[in-house]
Amino acid sequence: MAKTQFTPRAFSGIQPSGGLTLGNYLGAIKRFVEMQDAGSYETVYCMVDLHAITARLIDPAELRNNTRELCAGFIASGIDPEKSILINQSQVPEHAQLAWIFNCIARMGWMGRMTQWKDKSGKNAEAASLGLFAYPALMAADILIYHATHVPVGDDQKQHLELTRDIATKFNHDYGVDFFPITKPVIEGAATRVMNLQDGTRKMSKSDPSEKSRINMTDDADTIAKKIRKAKTDPDPLPDNVAGLTARPDARNLVNIYAGLADTPPQAVLDEHAGALFGHFKGALADLAVSKLAPISSEMSRLMQDTTEIDRILGRGAERAREITVPILEKTYDIIGMIRS
Numbered sequence: 001m002a003k004t005q006f007t008p009r010a011f012s013g014i015q016p017s018g019g020l021t022l023g024n025y026l027g028a029i030k031r032f033v034e035m036q037d038a039g040s041y042e043t044v045y046c047m048v049d050l051h052a053i054t055a056r057l058i059d060p061a062e063l064r065n066n067t068r069e070l071c072a073g074f075i076a077s078g079i080d081p082e083k084s085i086l087i088n089q090s091q092v093p094e095h096a097q098l099a100w101i102f103n104c105i106a107r108m109g110w111m112g113r114m115t116q117w118k119d120k121s122g123k124n125a126e127a128a129s130l131g132l133f134a135y136p137a138l139m140a141a142d143i144l145i146y147h148a149t150h151v152p153v154g155d156d157q158k159q160h161l162e163l164t165r166d167i168a169t170k171f172n173h174d175y176g177v178d179f180f181p182i183t184k185p186v187i188e189g190a191a192t193r194v195m196n197l198q199d200g201t202r203k204m205s206k207s208d209p210s211e212k213s214r215i216n217m218t219d220d221a222d223t224i225a226k227k228i229r230k231a232k233t234d235p236d237p238l239p240d241n242v243a244g245l246t247a248r249p250d251a252r253n254l255v256n257i258y259a260g261l262a263d264t265p266p267q268a269v270l271d272e273h274a275g276a277l278f279g280h281f282k283g284a285l286a287d288l289a290v291s292k293l294a295p296i297s298s299e300m301s302r303l304m305q306d307t308t309e310i311d312r313i314l315g316r317g318a319e320r321a322r323e324i325t326v327p328i329l330e331k332t333y334d335i336i337g338m339i340r341s
């Protein structure tokens, strides 16, 4: 069978399950902007609101606000809604329609092995939603409904992307087609896994109950500086090479955050700060974080003053998205044998 040539297209999404964090920014959004600006891909970026309701009930007004704020965060960080297609997942119904097909392709065993499912369902999996279990099939649909070839994500999404590849491979094999691309993850940069500021062994998350554990993209300069000053560290000075951070997760996290914000390798940070105590290093990190994040935060609040314009951008994004998704869904139904008339 002749190999299908897919248009280079990047897709990625973020859940409006809370406010945007520094983890989302360094692990995902910075890369989204770079891929958009590189000009070598069509880029589609999404607020995955259908995913946001899988883990807990979110107050409807909060979900609407989170979604708009996330859209403002994308734009304030450099996503241009003219260059990229910027959408809200539920406004493009083909995501959920393809997800149903993928629910029938994916196997229960594949889903049960997902570490995010295990972490988020915890000890009481019986009480977790079916949506949380099926989350990776919807994520595969989000990606493959655009025939996306590349997906920029943080390190925690690696396993879900492998599952996306497995679903595409099984669909293509089952139906004897070369219809869905085998998508490549793009996991790059110094801060692909930003850790909790109070516990360097856990990921920084927007839904963590502790505010001190994360930097929100809406935090003002004082709050950012205060959270960095209070971040957990150890009494030793910074080492002169990255190997010296191996058994020091809290220290390593702050060095990686610095490197991610400064767009430099962690070793370059150590070359500059080796021997420094954390009192000093945290001051330098706070200054850097404020200089990079405060302009984004203030642009977000400016954009949030006009939610009608945000809704217009999302409506326009959905129209553009559906020019891609409707034909792909129609073709999928046709391959499967569902009558289109």
Ligand code: AQP
Binding pocket: 013, 014, 015, 017, 018, 021, 023, 024, 025, 026, 027, 028, 152, 153, 154, 155, 156, 157, 191, 192, 193, 194, 195, 203, 204, 205, 206, 207, 208
């Ligand atoms: N701490 C992180 N470090 C690096 N990348 C991260 N991402 C999230 N947290 C970090 C990346 O951001 C993108 C969107 O993630 P998401 O919000 O859809 O889901 P998540 O990974 O489950 O993020 P949270 O903050 O932990 O959300 P909740 O608390 O609701 O579960 C992805 O590319 C992710 O890798």
